[in-house]
Amino acid sequence: MPTKIKHEIRELNVLLRSIPSPIVILFAISVITMNLLANKSVALPVDWLALDCGIIISWVSFLSMDIITKYFGPKAATEVSVFVVLINLAVCLFFFLAGAIPGMWGEAYVDGSESLINGALDHTISGTWYVLFGSTVAFLTSAAVNNFLNYAIGKAIPSNPDGFGTYAVRSYISTAVGQFCDNLVFALIVSHFFFGWTLLQCVACSFTGMMVELFCEAVFSPIGFAVCQKWKRETVGREYFELKKNKDEGK
Numbered sequence: 001m002p003t004k005i006k007h008e009i010r011e012l013n014v015l016l017r018s019i020p021s022p023i024v025i026l027f028a029i030s031v032i033t034m035n036l037l038a039n040k041s042v043a044l045p046v047d048w049l050a051l052d053c054g055i056i057i058s059w060v061s062f063l064s065m066d067i068i069t070k071y072f073g074p075k076a077a078t079e080v081s082v083f084v085v086l087i088n089l090a091v092c093l094f095f096f097l098a099g100a101i102p103g104m105w106g107e108a109y110v111d112g113s114e115s116l117i118n119g120a121l122d123h124t125i126s127g128t129w130y131v132l133f134g135s136t137v138a139f140l141t142s143a144a145v146n147n148f149l150n151y152a153i154g155k156a157i158p159s160n161p162d163g164f165g166t167y168a169v170r171s172y173i174s175t176a177v178g179q180f181c182d183n184l185v186f187a188l189i190v191s192h193f194f195f196g197w198t199l200l201q202c203v204a205c206s207f208t209g210m211m212v213e214l215f216c217e218a219v220f221s222p223i224g225f226a227v228c229q230k231w232k233r234e235t236v237g238r239e240y241f242e243l244k245k246n247k248d249e250g251k
Contacts, residue, residue: 018237030060059216066171074147081143099126134190146178180210
C-alpha cells in the first residue's frame with residue numbers, strides 16, 4: 001500500500017479518536033433520522049410548496065459539521081461526513097433486512113387491514129433505492145459545500161477569527177448555501193423524477209427548508225461556539241494536530 005494512503009488512513013483513525021464521541025453520535029443519529037423522517041410529507045395549504053418531516057432535524061447535521069470544521073478543518077469535517085454516510089448506509093441495510101423478514105409490526109393489528117398496514121410499514125422502514133441514492137448524493141454534495149465554504153469564509157475574516165461573530169457569519173452563510181444545495185439536489189433527483197414535483201416546488205421546498213434550518217442553526221449556534229471553546233480549553237485533538245503538523249513539515 002502506498003505511503004500516502006497509509007498516512008491518510010492513520011490520520012483518519014487519529015481524527016476519529018480525537019473528536020469527542022457525543023458530536024459524532026449526534027451527527028450520525030441526525031443523518032439516519034432525517035432520512036427516515038423524509039418518508040412523511042408535511043400537509044401544506046398551498047400546492048406550489050412541498051416539505052417533508054426530515055426538516056425538523058436535518059439542521060443538526062449542519063451544526064455538527066460547522067463545529068468540526070471550525071475546530072478540525074474542512075477536510076476533517078468532510079471525512080467524518082463520509083464516515084457518517086457509511087453508518088447510515090449500514091443502518092439502511094439493517095432496515096431493509098427487517099422489512100424483508102416475515103412478520104407483523106405491532107401497529108399492523110387492525111381488523112381487516114393487517115396485510116395492507118404491515119406492507120406499508122415494511123416499505124417505509126425498508127426505504128427505496130432512489131430515495132437512498134438521492135439522499136446520499138445530496139448530503140455528500142452539501143457537506144463538501146458547507147465545510148469548505150465555512151472554512152473559506154473564516155479565512156476571509158482575519159479580525160477576531162475565534163470570536164462568536166466570525167463563527168456565526170461563517171456558520172450562517174455556509175449552512176444556508178449547504179442546506180439549499182442539499183434540499184435542491186435531493187428534490188431534483190428524487191422528488192421531481194419519482195414523485196412528480198414541479199421545478200417550482202423543488203426550488204420553493206429547497207428555499208423554505210433552507211430558511212427553517214437556518215433559523216434552527218441561528219438559535220443553536222451559541223451552543224456550537226461554546227463546544228468549540230470548550231474543546232480549545234481542553235486541547236482536544238492534540239494528537240491529530242501534531243500528526244498534521246509533522247506531515248506539513250515533512251517528518
